[in-house]
Amino acid sequence: MTTKIITHKERKIVLGNFISLTTLQGISYILPLVVLPYLIRVIGIEKFGLIAFAQSLVQYFMILTDYGFSLSATRTISLIGEHKKKISALFSSVMTVKFIFAAASFLILCIILYLVPKFKSDWMVYTLCFGSVIGNTLFPVWFFQGKEKMSYIAVVNVISGIIYAICIFIFIKGPEDFLLVPLLGSLLSIISGILGLYIAFKKFRLEFIMQKYSDIKKELKTGWDIFISILAVNAYTTSRVFAVGLLTNNVFTGYYSLAERVANIIQTFPMDSFTRAVYPRISNVFAKNKQRAIAIMYRIQDGITLGFVISLPIAYFIAPWIITLACGVAYKEVVFTLRLLLAAIFFVGANNFKVQFLLVCGKQDLYAKIHVAAALTGLPLIFILIKQFSYAGAALATVLTEAGVFIITSLIVEKLTKKISGR
Numbered sequence: 001m002t003t004k005i006i007t008h009k010e011r012k013i014v015l016g017n018f019i020s021l022t023t024l025q026g027i028s029y030i031l032p033l034v035v036l037p038y039l040i041r042v043i044g045i046e047k048f049g050l051i052a053f054a055q056s057l058v059q060y061f062m063i064l065t066d067y068g069f070s071l072s073a074t075r076t077i078s079l080i081g082e083h084k085k086k087i088s089a090l091f092s093s094v095m096t097v098k099f100i101f102a103a104a105s106f107l108i109l110c111i112i113l114y115l116v117p118k119f120k121s122d123w124m125v126y127t128l129c130f131g132s133v134i135g136n137t138l139f140p141v142w143f144f145q146g147k148e149k150m151s152y153i154a155v156v157n158v159i160s161g162i163i164y165a166i167c168i169f170i171f172i173k174g175p176e177d178f179l180l181v182p183l184l185g186s187l188l189s190i191i192s193g194i195l196g197l198y199i200a201f202k203k204f205r206l207e208f209i210m211q212k213y214s215d216i217k218k219e220l221k222t223g224w225d226i227f228i229s230i231l232a233v234n235a236y237t238t239s240r241v242f243a244v245g246l247l248t249n250n251v252f253t254g255y256y257s258l259a260e261r262v263a264n265i266i267q268t269f270p271m272d273s274f275t276r277a278v279y280p281r282i283s284n285v286f287a288k289n290k291q292r293a294i295a296i297m298y299r300i301q302d303g304i305t306l307g308f309v310i311s312l313p314i315a316y317f318i319a320p321w322i323i324t325l326a327c328g329v330a331y332k333e334v335v336f337t338l339r340l341l342l343a344a345i346f347f348v349g350a351n352n353f354k355v356q357f358l359l360v361c362g363k364q365d366l367y368a369k370i371h372v373a374a375a376l377t378g379l380p381l382i383f384i385l386i387k388q389f390s391y392a393g394a395a396l397a398t399v400l401t402e403a404g405v406f407i408i409t410s411l412i413v414e415k416l417t418k419k420i421s422g423r
Helices: 008-066 069-080 084-115 123-129 131-138 141-146 151-171 180-204 213-235 238-247 250-268 271-288 290-317 319-327 332-349 352-360 364-389 391-421
Strands: none
Touching: 008 084, 008 123, 008 131, 008 151, 008 180, 008 213, 008 238, 008 250, 008 319, 069 084, 069 141, 069 213, 069 271, 069 352, 084 123, 084 131, 084 141, 084 180, 084 213, 123 131, 123 180, 131 180, 141 151, 141 180, 141 271, 151 180, 213 238, 213 364, 238 250, 238 364, 238 391, 250 290, 250 319, 250 332, 250 391, 271 290, 271 352, 290 319, 290 332, 290 352, 290 391, 319 332, 332 391, 352 364, 352 391, 364 391
């Protein structure tokens, strides 16, 4: 990028945050590659599939407690600057809402476990997995992102991940120990959340201010469109593992979950770190110079797309080696599913920053409409194709849905940037 588009100071800030997040992602992805083969061999693919299914259910509660604050509150924090009273007020409002939703989530989970036989028989697995929701609620990732201090996220999560991996090798010795897998994950998630809160209060001198209903209502309104968007996105992303678990069995759920986990690594590393590091910075740039922000967006998106054009064909050919590295065995079912998912990864990568730019522009309504439309078509498609092609149907549905999102978003963003530029 030329210095006319991005200044040296902005490069330094974004690069620092990118390195922090990439370090976090790198270690968080390397650790499972070390743990997974051992875990699958010791507890078996069936128990692994059950845990993956439970985690997919719990993921919905994470979406509820997050409520889109990872984007809406992050943007607001980046624009507030150093006004400590306003920062403390926003922090208090967001955390209050998250705590309320966490309590409601646990109540909903208890009702599901009591009323639905499929979940009731393995209630302990789901209950233990719920601890990750509490940890996710406590850890103010959105705050550190908005303040562009991602190193705190990296340090806490890296230490937690290493301890988790060590505990797996120490305590998991046979199939009968499978309940310790979600228990250990939840305990470390909660400890990380508490530590994250401590750092936020200590380093940034925050104060928790009791919020009025009007303040809470304001934050709910601000995050609503993004929440609906994220809920819609997860209706055709998180729901894939959940749908496979409902319509097939724990073994097939394990196969699909493994393929999706590896695909997520390829899709998000290091792209996700970069887009998260750039988001608060480009939001700030857009507020001052819209033309410059548009130029940055297209430059970044072109670079990301080129990266996937080069890397995905390589990933296709070495898929058996990747699965062997991740799982210990090159399961042909997992290799086939991963290769299907690579096509979806391309569409996500070629679209990632364009979608995020809608939020930078304050077009949360358009962001929401795109993903609601994708959910309304993608979710039924997932169930139809799983019924027809088993676990591979989930991958095929993903490719078709992401292709549709790519086409629609590209057209909308092109029209929007022309309007902003006055062309």
